[in-house]
Amino acid sequence: MSSTSVVAVLTVFGLAALGCAAVENEDPASGGDSVSEGNPFLAESDLPFMLPRFDQIDDTHYRPAFEQGMANHLAEIEAIVNATASPTFENTVVQMERSGRLLTRVANVFFSLTSADTNDTLDAIEADIAPALAAHNDQILLNDKLFERVKRLYDERDALGLDAEALRLLEEYYTDFVRAGARASVAEKERLKAINAELATLGTAFGQNVLDEVNAAAVSVDTEQELTGLSENEIAAAAEAAASREAEGNYVIALLNTSGQPALSSLEDRALRERIMNASQARGSQGGEFDNRDIVTRMARLRAERAQMLGYPNHAAYILERQTAQTVDAVNERLASLTPPAVANARTEAVDLQAMIGTPMEEFSLASWDWAYYTEKVRAARYAFDASQLRPYFEMDSVLTNGVFYAASQLFGLSFQERSDLPVYHPDVRIYEVFDADGAPLGLFLADMYARPSKRGGAWM
Numbered sequence: 001m002s003s004t005s006v007v008a009v010l011t012v013f014g015l016a017a018l019g020c021a022a023v024e025n026e027d028p029a030s031g032g033d034s035v036s037e038g039n040p041f042l043a044e045s046d047l048p049f050m051l052p053r054f055d056q057i058d059d060t061h062y063r064p065a066f067e068q069g070m071a072n073h074l075a076e077i078e079a080i081v082n083a084t085a086s087p088t089f090e091n092t093v094v095q096m097e098r099s100g101r102l103l104t105r106v107a108n109v110f111f112s113l114t115s116a117d118t119n120d121t122l123d124a125i126e127a128d129i130a131p132a133l134a135a136h137n138d139q140i141l142l143n144d145k146l147f148e149r150v151k152r153l154y155d156e157r158d159a160l161g162l163d164a165e166a167l168r169l170l171e172e173y174y175t176d177f178v179r180a181g182a183r184a185s186v187a188e189k190e191r192l193k194a195i196n197a198e199l200a201t202l203g204t205a206f207g208q209n210v211l212d213e214v215n216a217a218a219v220s221v222d223t224e225q226e227l228t229g230l231s232e233n234e235i236a237a238a239a240e241a242a243a244s245r246e247a248e249g250n251y252v253i254a255l256l257n258t259s260g261q262p263a264l265s266s267l268e269d270r271a272l273r274e275r276i277m278n279a280s281q282a283r284g285s286q287g288g289e290f291d292n293r294d295i296v297t298r299m300a301r302l303r304a305e306r307a308q309m310l311g312y313p314n315h316a317a318y319i320l321e322r323q324t325a326q327t328v329d330a331v332n333e334r335l336a337s338l339t340p341p342a343v344a345n346a347r348t349e350a351v352d353l354q355a356m357i358g359t360p361m362e363e364f365s366l367a368s369w370d371w372a373y374y375t376e377k378v379r380a381a382r383y384a385f386d387a388s389q390l391r392p393y394f395e396m397d398s399v400l401t402n403g404v405f406y407a408a409s410q411l412f413g414l415s416f417q418e419r420s421d422l423p424v425y426h427p428d429v430r431i432y433e434v435f436d437a438d439g440a441p442l443g444l445f446l447a448d449m450y451a452r453p454s455k456r457g458g459a460w461m
Contacts, residue, residue: 070132081149093153147182219272
């Protein structure tokens with residue numbers, strides 16, 4: 001398990017994420033006393049492309065698999081550290097890459113499901129596991145002896161005869177260690193460990209609060225008349241949402257994770273549009289158990305402290321170092337170039353929208369909850385364009401098959417075959433096997449297209 005994968009264990013199911021080929025060597029130290037023989041994480045899945053055994057996994061399997069996985073991983077790292085032979089790429093970097101198989105298996109599945117189909121049990125496990133994983137990560141990246149081996153290889157990298165891929169991997173490992181604080185003092189390392197553990201706890205709480213608040217902030221509606229402007233399917237979905245949530249009203253407008261909401265473009269009832277926009281914008285900042293303001297403030301302070309300890313002026317500089325922009329100045333320059341024309345366009349649009357509001361009989365000042373609705377009005381008046389007329393052409397199956405899959409076929413020669421014989425983690429999920437242009441199998445694509453209360457925004461594949 002690479003150092004990067006320890007940090008970024010939150011992986012979504014999709015092409016390549018589940019379609020990686022099995023490694024040549026046996027899965028080391030996959031078992032242990034704390035994991036029962038019936039735990040499906042104990043061994044690699046025998047399904048195509050090692051698709052997890054969703055038909056066998058239940059919530060009781062995660063915690064013992066995590067605990068054993070971390071123990072196995074540390075034992076494998078200790079074996080590398082205590083090796084008597086001088087460090088080589090094979091006995092250090094390659095062995096680190098091969099370590100942590102059990103931990104990788106359980107983490108990939110667990111964090112995908114906490115994003116795509118969570119529940120109270122998984123949330124409780126995540127709250128415990130997140131800081132434990134942070135501590136586990138620090139035990140590796142802040143291990144002085146392990147860093148000595150990696151640093152020695154890094155310093156001698158030009159003389160090792162490594163190919164481009166191996167050299168890149170070595171450089172990535174070295175950078176991971178340095179950015180984690182491997183060169184910090186003993187006291188600084190202890191503080192970094194405390195910061196990382198607290199950030200893991202706070203980050204978990206933040207994410208869970210976001211989902212809980214999205215569900216809690218859904219807008220209840222009493223009458224169908226208030227929903228005038230929505231399509232029949234949208235009204236039916238609102239009724240179904242009310243029934244499934246046992247809401248007070250007869251209909252529920254569920255919120256997405258974005259500030260703007262789809263219903264705002266078609267609802268005629270301005271008061272309802274205002275309720276929806278206010279509910280959307282107030283999420284996480286209106287008091288109560290899901291308020292994230294204190295969490296965000298604390299996270300910002302801890303991130304700033306950590307960045308300065310690691311030699312960066314701020315957290316943004318720390319993060320951007322490995323991103324495309326690389327520097328805060330580059331980001332600010334790009335934003336500065338985009339802001340004036342964006343503001344100018346918005347002001348021009350606002351004039352058009354306000355003019356539409358003034359005809360023929362409505363007169364009020366344009367507000368945020370009016371923007372999407374009157375944008376559609378302007379399009380209809382100016383271009384005879386009605387977005388609702390396009391909906392039949394963008395049915396989900398058609399978009400997926402005749403849009404996404406067709407484009408992938410034309411551009412890359414890929415083909416897709418649905419696999420209804422494989423287990424899924426939720427009935428909404430559909431699995432497709434992906435083939436290369438020559439017919440060779442590449443991996444599995446799991447499509448999870450529909451919103452639900454147990455799913456975070458954006459977790460669609």
